[in-house]
Amino acid sequence: MMGFKFKSSGYVFAVAVYWLLMISVAKVTDPAEVSALLAVKGNLVDPMHHLDNWNKGDPCTSNWTGVICVHKSNVDKFWHVQEIQLLNMNLSGRLAPELGQFPHLKILDFMWNNLTGSIPKEIGNISSLVLLLLNGNRLTGSLPVELGYLTNLDRFQIDQNEISGTIPISFSNLENIKHIHFNNNSLTGQIPAELSNLSTLMHFQLDNNHFNGEIPSSYGNISELMKLSLRNCSLQGVLPDLSRIPNLSYIDLSKNRLTGSIPSNKLSNSMTTIDLSDNLLNGSIPESLSNLPFLQKLSLENNHLTGSISAHLWQNKSFNATSKLLLDFRNNSLSTVIGDLNPPVNASLRLHGNPICRNSSIQNKDQFCDREFEDFIRSISNNSTECPMQSCPIDNYFEYVPRSPTPCFCASPLRIDYRLKSPSFSYFPPYEDQFEVYVTSSLDLDFYQLKIDSITWERGPRLRMSLKLFPKVGTERSGIFSTSDVLRIRGTFTTWVFPGSHLFGPYELLDFTLVGPYAHLNAETPRKGIRRGVLITIVAVAVVCAILVSSILTVVIKKGQERYKHTLSRKALRGYGKVYKGKLWDNRTVAIKRAEEGSLQGEKEFLTEIEILSRLHHRNLVSLVGYCDEEQEQMLVYEFMPRGTLSDWLKAKSGESLSFRMRLQVALDSAKGILYLHTEANPPIFHRDIKSSNILLDSKFVAKVADFGLSRLAPSLDDNGAGPNYVSTLVRGTPGYLDPEYLLTHKLTDKSDVYSLGVVLLEILTGMRPISHGKNIVREVKIAHQEGIMFSIIDNKMGSYPSEWVEKFVSLALRCCNDKPEKRPSMSDVVHELEHILEKIPEMGVDFSEPESSSFVKTSSSFNSSSIVPGSDINSGGDSIFLPR
Structure with a gap:
């Protein structure tokens, strides 16, 4: 049998070809940085080892996509790599230690790829780093202690990976950190009490890990904290007193094993969300929770709470047309209500599973004991218009601008798919106006130029948005953004220069769609003064590469067609045969399921297993290491489970x-x-x-x-x-x-x-x-x-x-x-x-x-x-x- 190989992406070859097309023979201005970047790209996307060609390229003058450079100074002409943004490019492989050789790097962004292996400790050498964004990959290993040396770091995201081990105490040295997102990993040990020294920390999110011990009481001293989310972390002990944090607005400590009572001290007036559900809390509901004017959600279900519910929880709140309040007290031991049980329609009260639902003396209880869960998430309805059904130019995707100062003004919008990664609220409408001001002022647009086309709450919780941006009324080309405006707006989104908003949290740009009159800009990238000779060289190399690629693709496609015919000619696989124990090149032991003719599971199940397991990462799910699908062989390679079934x-x-x-x-x-x-x-x-x-x-x-x-x-x-x-x-x-x-x-x-x-x-x-x-x-x-x-x-x-x-x-x-x-x-x-x-x-x-x-x-x-x-x-x-x- 032929030796098998692992595939983590169907686009590896295509990405390698893409980088080949971006090569020129420009002068290398900083050999150390260029060498490091070549090593990085080779390690990530090059299964064919074309580093000899890449050695001719300079990322700063060849306009490598995702690599942004700046002048070293105003005097000389040397470029330095300042940003590496390769998010969502289906990259596979490991992060290279050579990343640590970029002394001027501020943004390192590999979000939403298929990277494996550990985080190189050498990244801790990049003292200038401001954003370290590695979330949405398959990274393993522990967190390097050296990352605690990144004293300029503002945002640290490794969520949605398979990182294990403890959080190093050295992270308490991140003196400028504002956002820590380590959720959805396999971190263990105790949460370091020393992190309470992070005086600038605003968002602290560690959901879905495997910690033990208590939440340090010193976390009540993190003065700038706005969001604390430690959901499903196996934490024990009592709730810390968080009343001294002046702007805290979001607490989620649900699905742990916390005991004791809920602290009675009053929390911040900014509080919107408190989720303490699925714990072992006892005692009564503190009266202080009735004095939170902006509260949207109070979830205390599935605990051991006793005593009464105060009607002040809804009576002390001023409701307007967009206000919502969810009070979920299901499955406790609450026996009565102090005051009238008549919350307004804006408030959803859930009491099922409490003795109060068996108390015949309480009126109106049935509607709160048996009512279906009220949908707390609604999309923003499209603005209606009274404009006549007349022609906006269909070929250029024109439409009416909803809030235009000139009635029935037609324009072609820019379409943006955008996500708030960690908002500090649970219900969006009360913050809609504030968000629109935030976006339009950041982009230097008028208020009417933004339309929030739709919103969707996703798990996390994260808020996904479809935005439309319209050109100003009375522009030179009426109804169409100028090229410079499009590039300016796109640059603002893609280079993370939005001003920090700790209410809306960090954002993710999911798509920036250029259609209609903007479609021609899809292929454009900003150029940094490339000389004509260099440009000619780029074109020449690109033409040669294109010919070469065309030939290679022809061979690949022909071979694929022959293989497809061969596959159709043989019997479909209907299952798997034996499971073998094997070893990889790094001595890691694995289990190998090898398909055999005539077995019970087929091609569809083989592909389903790969598609599903490649994006699932949890301590209690078996991990897929790789797979083989070639030379009439199909194999699935898993982590080895030595104790059997x-x-x-x-x-x-x-x-x-x-x-x-x-x-x-x-x-x-x-x-x-x-x-x-x-x-x-x-x-x-x-x-x-x-x-x-x-x-x-x-x-x-x-x-x-x-x-x-x-x-x-x-x-x-x-x-x-x-x-x-x-x-x-x-x-x-x-x-x-x-x-x-x-x-x-x-x-x-x-x-x-x-x-x-x-x-x-x-x-x-x-x-x-x-x-x-x-x-x-x-x-x-x-x-x-x-x-x-x-x-x-x-x-x-x-x-x-x-x-x-x-x-x-x-x-x-x-x-x-x-x-x-x-x-x-x-x-x-x-x-x-x-x-x-x-x-x-x-x-x-x-x-x-x-x-x-x-x-x-x-x-x-x-x-x-x-x-x-x-x-x-x-x-x-x-x-x-x-x-x-």
């Missing part, structure tokens, strides 16, 4: 079995992985094949969900967040785990995955197979539970267990397996309940570095005996080992 452990194939506590932890890990698919993936994903053999265990018995070949993307919602909650599809999956409602209706929902996980939970408890000898596990457990003989079918291989919490575990599993989807818990509820049960089980002193652990039960000896942990070289398939050539 949950199914094997439940069968006790190794002679060892998991204790009840370890089984609980495996269940929780699995639920967290599925919860990420349902709520954090964008768009959300329905797995469709949750089963114990698709739950794998790493060396420390951390469970990870695998096998996404049958997965489906959740349906898209409209701008108002409305739409179907299911996907109509053929029934696929594994008998015994399939949602009966899905079998009947062919409607796949997130509750279908909940049902399948419920079956896995029953397997974990009983050791039974889902279907065996005509018996169905769900039916058998239901009967045993109803007849009070549940403990007679508990798996005796897991040793001793506390009966009270096993009973709660059984109850949760059976609710997941309810025939009616609407009666099943959400995956968020499953995670919350499993966490609660796990907290009540005493620690077993597990240390995976030791050969013995009381979390194992030896199946061949007495009921409670501990034993030697078996070896970790579990192979899920054949004995062959693939080694790199």
Whole structure:
């Protein structure tokens, strides 16, 4: 068999060709910087090693796209690289250490590519760096301590990666930092208390990581902080007192394990959003929360709060036409309301799951106990116009300017797709006017020249916008921007020169569309005084390269057509064969799934697995390392999971079995992985094949969900967040785990995955197979539970267990397996309940570095005996080992 290679992008060859077309033979003015940049580009996009050609090029005089240079001084003519902006270019490979050789670099932007490997510590040498933007890649490894030397850094974004390890204490030296976005990674350890020394920090976002310990109380001293978001970070301890922060407007500490009461001191008057849901908080709701004039959202659901609800929460707020207030108190122990239960229509109050809903003496409670969740997100409606249905020039994309001082003025707008990355509010209309002033003043435009065409809240939360910019009335070419204005506006968006707004937060330019009268500008890039001779050389080289590229593409296309015909001529693949253990060139151990003719999974599933796993990054999902699709071979290469499948452990194939506590932890890990698919993936994903053999265990018995070949993307919602909650599809999956409602209706929902996980939970408890000898596990457990003989079918291989919490575990599993989807818990509820049960089980002193652990039960000896942990070289398939050539 031919040796395989990994592909992380279908555009690698095209990008390499693109860079070849940008080469000239201009004089190299700063060899160190040019050499560094060539190394960077070679490392990122060049699979064919054309560095000899690139050595002839100077990025500052060859106008390499995304590389911006400035004069060293007003005296000499030397250029220096000041900005590298290669966002959203489908780049793959690793960041090169040579990046540290750019002493004048201010912006380093590789957002939304497919970069892998670790962040080079050499970046810490760039003392001039202001923006470090690496979010939306697949970077791994730990955060280099050296990045704490970047004392001029203003914005630090590494979110949406796979960074692990702790946050270095050296980051407390980032004395000018305003924005830290480390969310959606795999960071661990404690959040450093020393970061409270960052006196300029305004946005601090660490959502969806795996920290432990408490939120440092010293964070209440970060004087400039406006947004603190630590959602789903496994944090414990009490809430810090944040009342001393004068401009704090957004707090999200939800989905942690925080305890104690809510501090009673009054928060900042700027507060718009407080989300403390899904914790273990107790005590009452402080009266001080009633005195926040701009509050939009107060989420306290799924806690242990007691006492009363004060009507001052809505009575002390002045509502106007655009005001909204969401008060979500579901699933607590709140018993009464002080004052009249009559909030205005602008306020959404949710009380389901509280004793107050059973109190017959309280009027109007039913509408707040049973009402469907009010849609809190609305798109801005298009401005209507009373202009007659007359002709705006269709060929140039003209349309009426909605707020033009000259009635029915036609113009051709610039179209911009724009996203607020971390706004400090939850509801946009009250801030619409302020935002329009912010944008138009930054672009030196009049107020009427901006139209917000649509808005959409995305997960994060982030606010996506479609903007239109219209030319001024009475311009020389009526209704069309001049070329200089277009380039000026585009330059303002693309070079991050908008003034900082800590209310709206950092932004992302997603698209700057040039159509109609502006289409000819798509190919233009600003030139920095290139000499005519250099320009001629560029054209000549480009022509030669174009001829060469044309020839290469002809060969590639012909070869691709032949391969396609060959593929059609052979049988379609219908599944996978064996799984092999292999090693990569860097000695990393991997698992390799190799397809065979006549197996059960086909080409579509192969591509689905690649497409989905390439953009999912979570501690409890198996990572895709690479894939092979050539020479009649199809392989998927994953991180190696040495402890094998949950199914094997439940069968006790190794002679060892998991204790009840370890089984609980495996269940929780699995639920967290599925919860990420349902709520954090964008768009959300329905797995469709949750089963114990698709739950794998790493060396420390951390469970990870695998096998996404049958997965489906959740349906898209409209701008108002409305739409179907299911996907109509053929029934696929594994008998015994399939949602009966899905079998009947062919409607796949997130509750279908909940049902399948419920079956896995029953397997974990009983050791039974889902279907065996005509018996169905769900039916058998239901009967045993109803007849009070549940403990007679508990798996005796897991040793001793506390009966009270096993009973709660059984109850949760059976609710997941309810025939009616609407009666099943959400995956968020499953995670919350499993966490609660796990907290009540005493620690077993597990240390995976030791050969013995009381979390194992030896199946061949007495009921409670501990034993030697078996070896970790579990192979899920054949004995062959693939080694790199």
